[in-house]
Amino acid sequence: MRIYRLAASAYLVITLGSIVLSLVIGTATPAWLATMWYPPGEIVGKSPLLPVLGGLLLLGLVNSWMLWQVLRGPAPMAVPTRGAATWLRLLLYADVMWLLIPSLLPDLVETVIGLALWVPALVLLTVVLTGSGRPFRLALLLIGLVEPAGSLAIGLMDASRPQLFMSPAYRATVMAAAVATFVMMVMLLLAQRRDGRWSRVTLLIGLGTFASAFLVELVDTLTRGSTIESIAEAMDVLYVVWLARTAHELNREPRQKAPLRVPAALAAVPAVLLLMVVGPEGRPYLTYTWQSDELMECWAASEPPRVADIPAHERDRAYMCSVSKPSDLRVSDQELLGRGRAACTRFAAGEPVRARPALLALLCPEVIGQRYPDLLLSSAQIGRRQAEKESVERKQREREARKEDAMCRDPWPALRTRFQATASYYDWDTLPYGIYDAEADTEEDSEAIWNAESTGVLAASGQLALIFTPSQDWATCVTAKALRSAPPPLRRKGWDEVVEADVVSESGHLVMQKLSASKVRFPNLARSGPGTYRLRLYTRPGVDLILVYPARRAA
Incomplete structure (x- = not known):
C-alpha cells in the first residue's frame, strides 16, 4: 500500500476511534484534537455533543481526502x-x-x-x-x-x-x-x-x-x-x-x-x-455587524460620539457601535435602527424613552437638539467653551487674590531688604507651603518629613522646608525676607510661635513656591550662594514672617 493511502486510512481510523472515545466519555475533546489539531475552547463543552461529533466526523473525512491528495507526490514524468x-x-x-x-x-x-x-x-x-x-x-x-x-x-x-x-x-x-x-x-x-x-x-x-x-x-x-x-x-x-x-x-x-x-x-x-466605488443610491446595511469580533466591523467606544463630529453617512454605524445590544438574542441592524428611530418618535411626542439623548442624537439630531442643544455642539466647540469658562474662573481668582494681597502688610517694616515679598495664601486642603532648592530632587526629603512621627509648624530635611501654618477659614499673609546675616532678635510678644530650622541649597537658588493666584514672585532667598541657610519662622493666626539668612553667620 502506498504511503498516501496508508496515511489517509490511518487518519480515518484515528478519527473514528476518537469519535467513539468521545461518545464513551461524554466530551468532544478527543475528536476535536484528532480533527482540528488544537485544543478545544470553552464553547465546545457548552455545545450539544452529537451535532459537534457529526461535524467532526465530516471534517475527518475531508481531512483524509486532503491527505490522500497532498501525500501522493509528483505524477510519473511524461516529459x-x-x-x-x-x-x-x-x-x-x-x-x-x-x-x-x-x-x-x-x-x-x-x-x-x-x-x-x-x-x-x-x-x-x-x-x-x-x-x-x-x-x-x-x-x-x-x-x-x-x-x-x-x-x-x-x-x-x-x-x-x-x-x-x-x-x-x-x-x-x-x-x-x-x-x-x-x-x-x-x-x-x-x-x-x-x-x-x-x-x-x-x-x-x-x-x-x-x-x-x-x-x-x-x-x-x-x-x-x-x-x-x-x-x-x-x-x-x-x-x-x-x-x-x-x-x-x-x-x-x-x-x-x-x-x-x-x-x-x-x-x-x-x-x-x-x-x-459609486455604490447604490441607498446604502445597504450589513447584518449582525455588531456581533462580529473583527475591529474593522465596529469600533465601539465607551460613550457615544458627538453627532457634530460624525459625517452624516456614518451616523447609523456610529449608533450601532454605541447602542446597548442584547446578550442572548440575535437582533439585526435593521431592527436595532428601527428601535432607535421609534424612540426618536416617542421623544418628539414628549413620551418617556429609556435611550440616552446623546445616543439618539446620532439618529435624529433635529429632534434631540430642540431640548438638548448642547448635544449638537462639536468636540471643538465644547473644548472652546470649557477653555473660556476656565479662563473666566482663573481671572476671577486672580482678581480676588490681588485684593487679598493688597490687604497684607509687612509685619516687620523696620527690617527692610530688596529681597522680600508678601502674598496671601489659601490652603483649603490643609497642605503646607514650602521653600526648596529649585534645582534639587526633593522627593526623598519630602518623604522624610511626612514619615516623621511628629512635626511642628516648621519641618525641614535636606533641601526642603515645609511650613504647616495656613488655616482653612481665612487667607494667611506670608512675608519672606532674604538677609545676608542674622537679623536682630524680634520681640516674641504678639507671636504664637518662633521656630528655626536649617535648609541646604547646593545650587544657590532657594525659592518659595507660588502662593497667591495673583502669581506674586518671591526673590531668590539664598543671598550668599550655595550653602546652608537658617530659616526663622514667626507665626500667628493669619500672619507668617520668614527670615532666611546664611547659617554660618547665625552666631
Whole structure:
C-alpha cells in the first residue's frame, strides 16, 4: 500500500476511534484534537455533543481526502521538466506544508512567510504555463502581484493603530486585494485549462474554492461564535488540495494550441469596480455587524460620539457601535435602527424613552437638539467653551487674590531688604507651603518629613522646608525676607510661635513656591550662594514672617 493511502486510512481510523472515545466519555475533546489539531475552547463543552461529533466526523473525512491528495507526490514524468517546473513544484509543495502546519507566529510574520512562498511560485507559473499568450501571462502576473501587496499592506495596518480599520485606505486595500485574488484565480484556471496538463478534477476543485469560501462565510454569519463556525472554517481545504494537485500533475505533457487571449468577460471587471466605488443610491446595511469580533466591523467606544463630529453617512454605524445590544438574542441592524428611530418618535411626542439623548442624537439630531442643544455642539466647540469658562474662573481668582494681597502688610517694616515679598495664601486642603532648592530632587526629603512621627509648624530635611501654618477659614499673609546675616532678635510678644530650622541649597537658588493666584514672585532667598541657610519662622493666626539668612553667620 502506498504511503498516501496508508496515511489517509490511518487518519480515518484515528478519527473514528476518537469519535467513539468521545461518545464513551461524554466530551468532544478527543475528536476535536484528532480533527482540528488544537485544543478545544470553552464553547465546545457548552455545545450539544452529537451535532459537534457529526461535524467532526465530516471534517475527518475531508481531512483524509486532503491527505490522500497532498501525500501522493509528483505524477510519473511524461516529459523531462525544465528547471522552472522543478522549482515550481517544490514551492507549491512547500506552500501546501506551510498551510497545513499549525503556527503560533504573529499574524504579520505568517503573512510575510506565506508571501515569500507564493510570489515566486506565481512568477514561475507564468513562465511554465503554455498555450497562453505573453500579454495574458503578463496580465496574470501583474494582477496576481496586487493580492500579495494588498495582504502585506493589510498586515501592516493590522499591526499598527486599530483606528486604521475604519479608514477609507484600509477599505480600498481590502477591496483591491479581494478583487485581485478573484481575477487571478479565474485567469489561472483558464490558463491551466488551455495548458492541458491539469485534469478536469483539478480545475473543478479550483472552481470549488470560490463556492467553499462563500459557504464558509455564510456559515460564519449564521453561526457567529459557535462551534460549527470553527468546524466549517477547517473544512475550507479545497485551495490546499488545488495547490497539491497542481504540483502533482505538473509532470504531464502540455497540449499545443493557439495562444489564449484575454477573455472578453474580464473587460467587465473595471465596470464592476466602478459600480462598487459609486455604490447604490441607498446604502445597504450589513447584518449582525455588531456581533462580529473583527475591529474593522465596529469600533465601539465607551460613550457615544458627538453627532457634530460624525459625517452624516456614518451616523447609523456610529449608533450601532454605541447602542446597548442584547446578550442572548440575535437582533439585526435593521431592527436595532428601527428601535432607535421609534424612540426618536416617542421623544418628539414628549413620551418617556429609556435611550440616552446623546445616543439618539446620532439618529435624529433635529429632534434631540430642540431640548438638548448642547448635544449638537462639536468636540471643538465644547473644548472652546470649557477653555473660556476656565479662563473666566482663573481671572476671577486672580482678581480676588490681588485684593487679598493688597490687604497684607509687612509685619516687620523696620527690617527692610530688596529681597522680600508678601502674598496671601489659601490652603483649603490643609497642605503646607514650602521653600526648596529649585534645582534639587526633593522627593526623598519630602518623604522624610511626612514619615516623621511628629512635626511642628516648621519641618525641614535636606533641601526642603515645609511650613504647616495656613488655616482653612481665612487667607494667611506670608512675608519672606532674604538677609545676608542674622537679623536682630524680634520681640516674641504678639507671636504664637518662633521656630528655626536649617535648609541646604547646593545650587544657590532657594525659592518659595507660588502662593497667591495673583502669581506674586518671591526673590531668590539664598543671598550668599550655595550653602546652608537658617530659616526663622514667626507665626500667628493669619500672619507668617520668614527670615532666611546664611547659617554660618547665625552666631
